[in-house]
Amino acid sequence: MPSDRIAVLSDIHGVLPALEAVLAEPDVAAADRIVLTGDIAAGPQPAEVIDLLRAQGDRVLWVAGNADRELVEFRRGERDGIPDPIAPFAAEALRADQVDLLASLPKSLTLDVTGLGPVLFCHATPRDDEEVVLVDSRPGRWAEVFTGLDPGVRTVVCGHTHMPYVRLAHGRLVVNPGSVGMPYGRPGAHWCLLGPGADLRVTPYDIPAAVARLVAECAYPDIAAWADYFLRARATDAEVLEQFGPRDGRR
DSSP states (O other): BSSSSEEEEOOTTHHHHHHHHTTTHHHTTTTTTEESOOOOSSSSSSHHHHHHOOOOOOOEEEEHHHHHHHHHHHHTTTOOOOSTTTTHHHHHHHHHHHHHHHHOOSSSSEEEEETTEEEESSBTTTTTSSSOTTTOOOOOHHHHHTTTOOOOOOOEEEEEOOEEEEEETTTEEEEEOSSSSSSSSSOOOEEESSSSEEEEEEEEEOHHHHHHHHHHHOOTTTTHHHHHHHHHTOOOHHHHHHHHHGTTTTT
């Protein structure tokens, strides 16, 4: 039976105050399901974020992101380092049961949503957890990342790039909810409500208080600079699009 409302939360990145603000939204509380499209824990409060999400019960459905995979690999000795400077701290902050949870997560899942039919949820693209697609990716690029995708799937929800958008690509609706914890372009906790359409949302919260809270509660040595940069969305969308461009196959 299709779900009438799905709240999609992506790229929380261990930012507990942002997650708390989104979970307090009436439309999130009333949603049939909450789907997490990856990069859940790689940030300042990874254990606390996972515990809060687990407390929401079975209506939360989890999908792994590349950062979640990297935390697991680091903790299990399968890699020596992680490019994201805060990620080794986050990996060591997780309990063993939380590492096991992240290791068990699927790379994608499909749900029937009222008004949208079968919707595929993934982190970056349906075939890879690190590929980059953007709001202005060329049609040929979308044809590449859709290779092998079930033709019955007419909506794809992805995250990874931390910038919200909705667009059509080869007749499929593509939705990126943006980032709950590390937004690019403008501050706030970004998410999406699906059914019967796709409604991009942003939840404002007290960012100065959240920055102060992270500084007080997180032992990461550079937490003040990290929180100021990411919670205040110092990176503009134009800067990030230019940085991501080569990974989208552009010259």
